[in-house]
Amino acid sequence: MKITIIGAGYVGLVQAVCLADFGFNVTCIEKDPEKLRELKFGRIPFYEPGLEDLFRKNLKSDRLKFTDNYLENIPYSDVIFICVGTPPKKNGESNLNFVDQVSKEISKRIKGYTVIVSKSTVPVGTSKRIENILRKKNSQKTYDVVSNPEFLREGSALEDFRRPDKIIIGCRSEKAEKMLKRIYKPLNRPYVVTNNETAEIIKYANNSFLATKITFINEIADLCENIDAEVETVAKAIGLDGRIGPKFLHPGPGYGGSCFPKDVKSLIYQGNKNLTDLKIIKAVDKANELRIQSLFKKIKKITKNKFSNIQIGLLGITFKPNTDDVRESPAVKLAKSLSKTKAKIKIFDPKGMENAKKELPKSIKFCENENEVIKNSSLLVILTEWNQFKNLDLLNVKKLMKKPIMLDLRNIYSKEITKLGFKYYSIGNN
Template identity: 40%
Template sequence: MGERIAVIGTGYVGLVSGTCFSEIGHHVVCVDKDADKIQSLSRAELPIYEPDLQQLVQTNLQRGRLSFTSDTALAVSGSDIVFLAVGTPSMEDGQVDVSQVTSAAIQIAMAMEGYTIVVLKSTVPVGTARRVENLIREYNPEALFSVVSNPEFLREGSAVRDTFHMDRIVIGATEQEAADRIARLHEPYGAPVLFTDRESAELIKYASNAFLATKISFINEMANLCEKVGANVELVAAGMGMDKRIGTHFLRPGIGYGGSCFPKDTKAQLKIAEHADYDFKIMRAVIEVNRLQRERFADKVEQALGGDVNGLKLAVMGLTFKPDTDDLRDAPALDIIELLLAKGAQIRAYDPVAAQAAAPLIPRAVCCTDPYEALQDADAMVITTEWDTVKSLDYAEVHQLLRSPVIIDGRNCLQADTIRCLGFHYVSVGRP
């Protein structure tokens, strides 16, 4: 018989984690304070785009192993394990806003019945698990409970696959019994388990994302250098990646990282270091390089078009920060569009899933759901997200639609020789 699980929060992490737990046989109730969202989820209508997720939600709703509610007390009182997967957004100064964690912890404390394991799934600053424990004791001194840190390592666009094929499961706990129970919960995923203290578990998530962001900024710096000296960054990255100590992942140059995790977590890592009176110089540089990469790409577009884009029509292909997601948070494409608009360009932007949601964010641009509509009579095609729909376009037709056959590829997702043979002036990142 499966565990009785409550998941507080139905964003990417909570919805995916809860649904996948139900798929492996547990009884899961997902909680969100937004009643309209809960009603939609109960009909298997998802607020996010994530491959394979809708089918899993629908299947487990029908099986009776997955349900949704806005009643936190009801969900917590009927569960033995409660996952906290609420949002932890960045504040203006880069610190993490844990107010949703605090609010949820108090609600959990008031609703507990019997021994409960409270699991922090949200990405939170070091020491948050201890603070949640203290809050629960304050609001319910008689409660029997354990607080465990169990960070997630999901990638948007492949979150379901990442859940069923985890690299590792990190469990930070002060009581071995609670740690073992959370480990057993994850056994069907077949991933190795690392048991740690809670502070180390909390920091592992930040360290992992910060390091991956560092690899991205490093290869972007190498790409910029390659352009200066005439080298090919893809060959440089391939040579680096052959070293097993380095590996090939996250060595693809482009327009920088975005999304909900890397920008937030790198800034949070910097703040954690500042609070510990440590100047994390590498992290500061990673963030700055990522910001500048967007500006460099806007300048690259301008240079590819003779040094002036004023009055030119540009087709920007892709708005989300990566393909296979509808997430526009800190998407590089949005900043690049604003930079090009400021230079006087006219923008038609295409995205297969996020065009409608992006329209209010870039009101001076025209957003399209048809790539060929965006390309019609444009002076250049600018690639900012490597959607399959962009890579698989009929480029002979693209050549006919464009007013001038210029492609500036910010993701290096096209084969340079093939595109040039079709008569395009093709510019990419770090490639001669």
């Protein structure tokens, strides 16, 4: 079976590398010349733990190839996975320009029976939209369109690809379903087989539910701060209820990344378009947007609204650890707000610095390591829970700081550190 993957981003590249590792011949079409050059040289254009080794192994095996040439690949493909970005428009609607472009390229070139799979997160109706594009150039129906949304998380993408909780196959063709099941056979995981529309909405419902859980515990955290309760204990206790479960109940600076914010907004848009007022999801979106303002207020309270002549050190800029992705990162948003004050802002992140430099103002100083950030800071803010921030030498931190004040937005330390002389603020604890 010959597989083509279009778009070598976080989703497409992981899919391409893993399927090549299963023994399939995989060609990845990437239109960004810079990314393509890196890939051909044997380097991956972003950070994802474990991916580079597996990528190099499969590149050597000759089962994995990269190109920008549609003509040489599409006619010979049995299955084509569309893995391009679907960024949000200002009104929340998903921008399907890349999906449309790719569908047009495919429509001009398919020969023989081909299964076209949408792995990108796309609104309900996109399978039909792709079919309409294909139909214009192909009078005989020699193709099937499948919706197969992806659920991997950046930072644990390989593990997530290999052990997904479920594999969603949305289609109306037994032949296409069989092809997909053949591809995913090595995974040996449960399938949910349904129609395209249901598959499409599953992805949005899934991500919006997780975003709701995060937002819920953040709201409970705010209340805990005002009533002398401890949110971590609340989260642990409610998480022990089998109906709730412990995951996604960690209070913090709000959800971010390239998926949750845009998927929540897209779901709201899809609700409005289909005359359904999604009140809970709208509230989640609003609460998450307001979170940065409330964290900024918290910082103002700690510094007594004085920012002149102080240095604030920020640890972490990615939206979560083990990735270099800063898209919609709450850390970036907070850093931007702080850069508008008179404080000197210093930042260190193990992997996200290059991407963050493109987003943040020049006035922010990017440091080589944690100590450079900590030195002379009057406030240290932990924004991303990288492992290396979990074991700071606190006595040394105290020695290096101008004033030993920590705002821990990931609750990785505890009040215990006040015994070392720190002033300690966290989320959801008084």
